[in-house]
Structure formats: structure tokens, C-alpha cells
Amino acid sequence: MYCMTPTIETKSTAEIQHFQEEKLQILLTYLQANSKYYKNVFATKNIAISSIKTLSDLAKIPVTTKDDLQLHNDDFLCVPKNDIVDYVTTSGTMGNPVTFALTDADLDRLAYNEAISFACAGVTKNDTVQLMTTMDRRFVAGLAYFLGVRKLGASIIRVGAGIPELQWDSILKFNPKYLIAVPSFLLKLIAYAEANNIDYNASSVKGVICIGESLRNEDFSLNLLANKITSKWKIDLFSTYASTEMSTAFTECEAKQGGHHHPELIITEILDDDNNPVKEGEYGELTITTLGVEGMPLLRFKTGDILREHREPCACGRNTMRMSPVMGRKKQMVKYKGTTLYPPALYDLLNDFDAIENYIIEISHNDIGTDEILIKIGTESPSHELLDRIKDHCRAKLRVLPTLEIHDIESINALKFPKMSRKPILFIDKR
Numbered sequence: 001m002y003c004m005t006p007t008i009e010t011k012s013t014a015e016i017q018h019f020q021e022e023k024l025q026i027l028l029t030y031l032q033a034n035s036k037y038y039k040n041v042f043a044t045k046n047i048a049i050s051s052i053k054t055l056s057d058l059a060k061i062p063v064t065t066k067d068d069l070q071l072h073n074d075d076f077l078c079v080p081k082n083d084i085v086d087y088v089t090t091s092g093t094m095g096n097p098v099t100f101a102l103t104d105a106d107l108d109r110l111a112y113n114e115a116i117s118f119a120c121a122g123v124t125k126n127d128t129v130q131l132m133t134t135m136d137r138r139f140v141a142g143l144a145y146f147l148g149v150r151k152l153g154a155s156i157i158r159v160g161a162g163i164p165e166l167q168w169d170s171i172l173k174f175n176p177k178y179l180i181a182v183p184s185f186l187l188k189l190i191a192y193a194e195a196n197n198i199d200y201n202a203s204s205v206k207g208v209i210c211i212g213e214s215l216r217n218e219d220f221s222l223n224l225l226a227n228k229i230t231s232k233w234k235i236d237l238f239s240t241y242a243s244t245e246m247s248t249a250f251t252e253c254e255a256k257q258g259g260h261h262h263p264e265l266i267i268t269e270i271l272d273d274d275n276n277p278v279k280e281g282e283y284g285e286l287t288i289t290t291l292g293v294e295g296m297p298l299l300r301f302k303t304g305d306i307l308r309e310h311r312e313p314c315a316c317g318r319n320t321m322r323m324s325p326v327m328g329r330k331k332q333m334v335k336y337k338g339t340t341l342y343p344p345a346l347y348d349l350l351n352d353f354d355a356i357e358n359y360i361i362e363i364s365h366n367d368i369g370t371d372e373i374l375i376k377i378g379t380e381s382p383s384h385e386l387l388d389r390i391k392d393h394c395r396a397k398l399r400v401l402p403t404l405e406i407h408d409i410e411s412i413n414a415l416k417f418p419k420m421s422r423k424p425i426l427f428i429d430k431r
């Protein structure tokens with residue numbers, strides 16, 4: 001049995017900050033000794049690591065971008081090759097994937113991270129969890145979930161992604177209390193159950209740890225996708241936000257007011273376009289410093305994700321910061337007819353229509369240099385009435401009207417699932 005809620009999470013904000021500043025010293029010493037990339041940054045920018053004492057001193061160190069990581073990938077590695085246990089890749093900004101190498105200790109750290117995250121959402125050692133995401137294909141997430149459930153002392157069924165029939169077979173055979181799934185896939189599970197007379201509300205499933213897609217609006221109320229799921233299936237949805245680069249998850253507790261920060265694992269900053277901190281509570285780019293990572297630690301890495309922090313104490317008793325839902329990816333920001341929007345707002349809107357089978361959003365520059373939004377919609381029942389309803393919805397929710405086109409479902413699926421892609425593509429950026 002693994003004892004949960006680390007004591008630091010219920011300490012005061014000042015104590016948490018002091019704790020992180022001590023961890024930061026350890027990281028800086030480690031980078032100075034082992035990281036070719038950061039050693040070079042410290043030397044060329046004349047930074048004495050002894051001058052970085054507090055979290056606000058971090059501002060003296062330049063940020064690390066995704067391009068830096070891609071251009072100098074090998075220089076970030078802090079251990080000899082024979083210490084590497086697991087290789088994973090993430091999609092790079094300039095096409096080539098970025099490699100992350102994890103040591104034995106890094107896998108232990110990931111297991112700890114997921115164990116306390118699942119515990120935060122209420123999973124205990126007495127529970128069985130069904131994993132509905134892939135374990136291989138150079139992803140780290142599925143492996144991390146497996147290790148976390150194991151560390152927690154709970155049981156896991158590794159079904160992998162897709163295949164509703166096998167998912168239901170496993171649910172009915174092993175009676176999991178929790179699922180780990182992409183929320184939109186839950187709609188497929190509901191549809192399969194309905195078509196095959198499975199009473200999903202009578203099943204063992206009580207909660208889902210939801211990955212990859214947002215569940216909530218800015219005020220933490222359920223978004224359209226989540227409402228669509230829970231209006232049929234009476235289950236608890238918990239959001240978790242993580243990435244390979246962060247090697248850390250922000251998972252909701254039962255209060256469901258944002259993903260909790262684990263101070264022993266990561267330092268967070270929310271920065272504006274000039275790399276200055278935003279005002280407290282404002283949206284900006286999440287910038288992270290990993291703590292306790294051995295293979296490829298990152299210092300002030302700009303994640304590209306736009307979010308904001310909530311710092312009031314939580315009803316669960318933790319005093320750690322909570323991360324808002326991701327508003328979008330910085331690179332995918334669309335300036336359209338005087339409005340700034342991010343693709344998730346469009347996904348949320350389109351997911352509300354049962355008649356929409358699939359869709360692709362294409363963003364391009366027009367000849368006057370501003371953005372254009374084209375939404376290609378696949379449906380089995382095309383009609384003017386459907387188009388009008390989508391248009392009304394766009395005007396009400398976005399206050400602007402993108403260009404809409406109806407296409408056949410197959411041609412959109414061809415765009416959505418290109419060969420070699422590990423995730424469905426919903427957004428094509430032609431800018």
C-alpha cells in the first residue's frame with residue numbers, strides 16, 4: 001500500500017515555495033555538472049548558478065523553447081547511454097520528432113507522479129483500472145499510467161486504444177471501477193453499448209481519468225463534450241493534463257477545480273510573449289522546470305500551452321496551485337475577424353452536434369494576411385437545416401462565422417487518420 005497525499009501539498013504557500021527553492025538548487029547543480037546544453041547557456045549568458053536562489057531569480061535564465069530542444073536534442077541528455085532504459089519521442093515543431101530518454105530513476109519518478117495523481121482523483125489500492133490508451137508506439141503516457149497504477153497497488157487491465165467490443169468485454173469480465181480514456185472515445189463506448197443492449201449505467205464503471213481533451217469550461221463547469229457523456233452515462237469525469245516534456249501530471253481531485261500541482265516534481269511559471277510573468281490569475285504560456293528528472297531535465301521550458309493558475313486553497317485540503325483547463329496551443333491561436341480563438345473552442349462547438357460524424361478544421365492565411373477558418377464537416381444526413389443550426393451555434397458561441405463545407409465521411413477520415421500519425425488530426429494549419 002502506497003501512502004498518498006504527500007505532506008508538502010497541505011503546507012502553506014510560503015513553505016511550498018521554500019521547498020521548491022531547495023529542489024531548484026539541486027537541479028541547477030545537477031545541470032551544471034551533467035547537461036551540455038545548460039552548461040553552455042550558463043557560460044554564454046554569464047549566469048552563476050549560485051546567484052539563482054529564489055523562484056523569481058529564475059527570470060535571470062533564458063527560457064528553453066521547443067526549437068532549442070529539437071536543434072540540440074542530444075545536448076539535453078545528462079546520463080551515459082547505458083543508463084537509458086526507455087526511449088520515447090514527441091512531435092517536434094519543425095517536423096522531426098524530439099527524443100526523450102528515461103533512466104530507471106525517471107521511470108520510478110513517473111510511477112510516483114501517476115500514483116499520487118490517481119490517488120488525488122480518488123483511486124485506491126482496492127480499485128481496478130482499465131487502460132484505454134496505447135502502451136507502445138514510442139509514447140510514454142500509457143507506460144506511465146501502468147507504472148502509476150502498479151505503484152498505487154491497484155489492478156490494471158491493459159486493453160489499449162479503440163475497439164469498443166473488447167473494451168466492453170473487459171469491463172463486463174473484470175469489473176473495473178475506473179477507466180483511463182480519451183473523453184470523446186467514451187461516446188463511442190456509449191454508442192456500442194446502446195447498439196448491443198449493454199446497460200452501461202449498471203456497469204462497474206464509476207469514474208474516468210480523462211486524457212488528451214478538455215472536459216471543462218473556464219469556470220470548471222463541464223463543457224459540451226463532457227455534458228454529452230454524463231447526460232447518458234452517470235459517471236464521474238476527472239481531467240488530467242500532462243506531457244512527455246513535463247514528465248508530470250496535473251490531475252483533478254474530487255473538487256474538480258483544476259489539476260493539482262505536485263511541488264516535488266515541477267516548478268511552473270505562466271509567461272507572456274516577452275517571457276515576463278503574467279499578472280496572477282491571467283492566461284499565459286505554461287513554462288516548466290522539471291524536478292528530480294535524471295535523463296533529460298528541463299529548465300524554463302515553454303510548453304506552448306495557454307492556461308492560467310488558481311492559487312486559492314482547495315476544498316480537498318491541498319494548498320497546491322491548480323491548473324486551469326488548457327485554453328489552446330499558442331501556435332494554433334487563430335485571429336479571425338477581430339476575435340482571438342483556439343481550436344478547442346471549435347471542437348467543443350462541433351462535438352455538440354450528433355449529426356456531425358467527423359470534421360477537420362483548416363486554418364490558412366488569406367491574401368490580406370489575416371486568418372481564415374474552414375470547417376469541413378462529415379455527416380450522413382447533409383441538409384441546409386443542419387448547416388443553419390451550426391452557423392447559429394457559431395454566431396452564439398464564437399461571435400464569428402467560419403466557412404463551413406459538407407464533405408463525405410470517408411474523405412474526412414482520410415485526412416483525420418494519415419499514415420504514421422499516432423493521434424487523430426482535427427486541425428490542419430496551412431499558415
Ligand SMILES: [Zn+2]
Pocket residue numbers: 253254255256260314315316317318
Ligand atoms: Zn483539491
